[in-house]
Amino acid sequence: MNVLVGAGAAGRRAGCAVVLAGVLAACAPQGGDDAKATAGTSAPAAPAVRSGGSLGAKGSACELPVAFDIAEKWSAEAVDAPLHQGPVTLACEIDAKPAGSIGFLRVWTGRPGDDSARSVLEAFLAAEDGVSKERYRAFTTGGLSGTEVEYLARNEMLDETKQERALAVTTPQGPVVLHLGGLDTGEHRSMVPAYELARQTLHTG
Template identity: 50%
Template sequence: MTLPTRTVPVLAALLAGVLLTGCGGPEPIAGATPGPRPTPSSTPSGASAVARVGADGSACPLPVSFGIAAGWKPRAVEAPEDPDLAELLRQGPAEMVCEIDAKPAGNIGFLRVWTVRGGNPASAIEGFVKAGEQPYGIALRETTAGTGAGSVLAAEVLYTVLDELTQESKKERAFAVTAPGGTVIVHLGGFDTAEHQAMLPAYELARTSLRTAP
């Protein structure tokens, strides 16, 4: 499936086409091809869940829960009292609340969970992407998170950023869903594009196993 490429200035117009709630049901994202609906057999090989994160008592209590792959280590992220340091944990309207480290599993990167108070997945992911490191080549699609009767409509973005440290381009992606209290964004970065690709099974595991009730 070929995903449409857009530049940042038109992201708002595209995302505005997503209505993730409402009596009339979800409307498709304007200009985007719907992604495949996940099924229990669609999770990439090598990404079986060994634990869930998000429920009370887990490393990161969250408004959602999802499976994590072997070796990945979650930790809750709490905002420091210093406002300058706290700002480092924000990206646009989103605040980082959980970081799941891939290094123990042999990769360099993280799955990071961000929350947005109020709003909806469309506006949340728009603000999140636009506040990142020089995003471009944005491809937007409509997909779902979870499986079966518990699945929910999600907005997903695939894009490229210019790393300010290395001055090299790398792929990133994120999906957003409505959750109690607002919106949850699950983001996958990585040291470089090769690391990003290697960690995709863990990202897809999070998406396909997500539940909005932890």
Template identity: 45%
Template sequence: MSALVLLTAAGCADGGSGPTAARAAAPGASGVVSGPPWYDEVAPARAAGTVGAGRSACQLPITFSVPARWVAEPVDDGSAMTLGGSRLRCEVDAKPAGNVGFLRVWAAEEGTLDVRASLEDFLAEHGRVSEIEYRHVRRGPLDLVEATYLQRNELSGGPNRQRALAAQTPGGAILLTFGGMDTGEFEAMFPAYQLATSTVRATTR
């Protein structure tokens, strides 16, 4: 598993309740919540490309940076999975970079403005999810809602750490989800998630 690299800045925590347990994280004096479940101390990976606009494979209401060899593929509307009213729009695959996991972008139904509700609905339908925690974070110009949670692995039966982020765009709520084959893969790939969330912006047309 890749070593976790220290970072000096992160978002603030906020309380709330969700479809399952949803306690607020408790940041230290610096505002950083170290270690599980938030991993705020992990530094972002180096950017090597942008997903969401321009020449990206996925044209999205948001843009974000990804590391080298993470490959974005659009999801055909006719076969796209839908969870909690949000439809899968794009998958960014880590396999070419040597890990097993994805960043995925989901679009809520057009006009959906409540990003917290969109995230709660998504996780409620996701299934096998426990230990959900929510917080409000600031990433660049955007105020976002972020969730950390465990999902039971269908093969091993063990818990698998996952993350999700919800952003508001002019067309409605957009979700960015992240996870790997297991928690070890999740931690190894986490710098890529930190990169994506620290660079997420609404797409300008």
């Protein structure tokens, strides 16, 4: 303090600046550039969902080239009427209504070929009207390599866009697409944990 008093106003200002700098340094977050890079980038993990059993194997509600777990209370049913979208045909619908949500996790299958999972998924979306803001990424699970996409789809009935997502893998029996829609974005988000369960447990049947 003696130094600050003897130095006059200029000395006091300089001393205050030093003290203020020390306080700001002590309060600043540690980690440098790494702290800046990670700030605000983490998202909360999707809530866990219990498995209601496996689907896809022989004797299950839907026999498929792959198998995966479905969420508890969701109801699966094979689809007989042919409904095509791009290179795949609807094979199974897994209904979320018994679990309290409005929407389906749908499984589409195709014929064997040389197309990659990415090209199958791109063709699947190209056959749907009103698709925008697609974000693709690769993933691996259960010995399978695939491609996943999140996007916006136009809901003409509600006159709004809503979030949807899908994934594709290829197998010796042909490509498989899992698609999660929903009545609207809120319903879609409520069903994402069931979709994540299917993706994380996906393997060849």
